[in-house]
Amino acid sequence: xxxxxxxxxxxxxxxxxVVVSTPTSAADPNKxxxxxxxxxEGMDPVRxxxxxxxxxxxxxxxxxxxxxxxxxxxxxxxxxxxxxPEITDDGKTWRVRLKAGIFFTEDPAFGEKPRELVAxxxxxxxxxxxxxxxxxxxxxxxxxxxxxxxxxVDAARQPGAKFDYSTPIEGLRALDRYTLQxxxxxxxxxxxxxx
Numbered sequence: 599x600x601x602x603x604x605x606x607x608x609x610x611x612x613x614x615x616v617v618v619s620t621p622t623s624a625a626d627p628n629k630x631x632x633x634x635x636x637x638x639e640g641m642d643p644v645r646x647x648x649x650x651x652x653x654x655x656x657x658x659x660x661x662x663x664x665x666x667x668x669x670x671x672x673x674x675x676x677x678x679x680x681x682x683p684e685i686t687d688d689g690k691t692w693r694v695r696l697k698a699g700i701f702f703t704e705d706p707a708f709g710e711k712p713r714e715l716v717a718x719x720x721x722x723x724x725x726x727x728x729x730x731x732x733x734x735x736x737x738x739x740x741x742x743x744x745x746x747x748x749x750x751v752d753a754a755r756q757p758g759a760k761f762d763y764s765t766p767i768e769g770l771r772a773l774d775r776y777t778l779q780x781x782x783x784x785x786x787x788x789x790x791x792x793x
Contacts, residue, residue, distance in 0.1 A: 644726045645733045662694055662720070662778075678715060680776075689785035696720075696776040717772035722763060724770050729761040730754050745769035745781040 639646035643655050666675040676682065678700055684693040701712040728744075730736035730751055741751045746768035754761035769781035 644729070647733060660700075662696075683780075687781075690782050692780040692782075693773070694720075694778040694780070696778065698776055716775050717778040720778050721767075721770050721772050725750075725761065725763050725767065728767075731761060743782050743784065745783055 637648075638651040638654060639648050640651060641655060641658070643652070643659065646652065646655070660677050662677060662679040663674040664677045666673050669675070674682070676697075678696055680695045680697045684695075685691070686693070696715065696717060698714075700715040702708060702715065704710055704712050724740075724744075726732065727734070727737050728741055728747055728751055731754055736751055741747045744767065746766075747770070750762065750765055750767055753759060769783075771779045771781075773779050
C-alpha cells in the first residue's frame with residue numbers, strides 16, 4: 599500500500615472512529631470516578647492531549663466503529679453504526695447508518711433526561727475536531743479531504759474569529775436522524791480495500 603493510501607486510510611479511520619463529546623456542567627459530587635492515573639487533563643477528547651486522558655476516553659466513549667482484533671484479518675466492526683459504511687461515488691461518498699436507541703447518560707445538559715444519539719451529534723463532533731481554535735489546532739488532513747471544510751476552517755483562523763458550528767459543511771451532513779453522510783475530495787477506501 600502506498601504512503602498516500604496509508605494516509606487516506608488513516609484519515610478514514612479517524613473520521614469513522616470520532617467520539618461523541620458534549621460539554622457538561624460541573625460534575626456531580628456524589629459520583630466518583632477512581633483512576634489509576636495521578637494526573638489527567640480532562641474528558642473532552644478535543645481538548646485533552648495527554649495519553650492518560652485519551653486511554654480513559656477510549657474506555658468511556660463509543661465511536662462509529664471499533665477494531666475487531668480477534669477477526670482474521672483484523673477489521674473495523676460497527677459500534678454505534680448499524681453496519682459498515684455504504685461507499686459510493688468511487689470511494690468519495692460514505693453513508694453511515696446509526697443504531698437507533700443509543701442514549702447519552704442523563705445530564706443537566708439534556709434537562710436531566712436521557713437523549714438519543716443522532717447523526718447531528720457526529721456532525722457536531724467532527725466539526726469540533728476541525729475547529730482550528732481548539733487545543734489540537736484543528737485537523738489539517740481532514741480539512742483538506744472533506745468537501746467544504748477548508749472555507750469553514752480558514753474563516754475560523756481569521757483574527758478574532760470563531761468556528762461557526764451552525765454553518766453547513768457539504769462533506770459532513772446528517773441526511774436524517776440516523777444517517778450520516780461524508781463526502782471527500784478524493785477517493786478514500788477503508789483499510790484493507792484497494793482500488
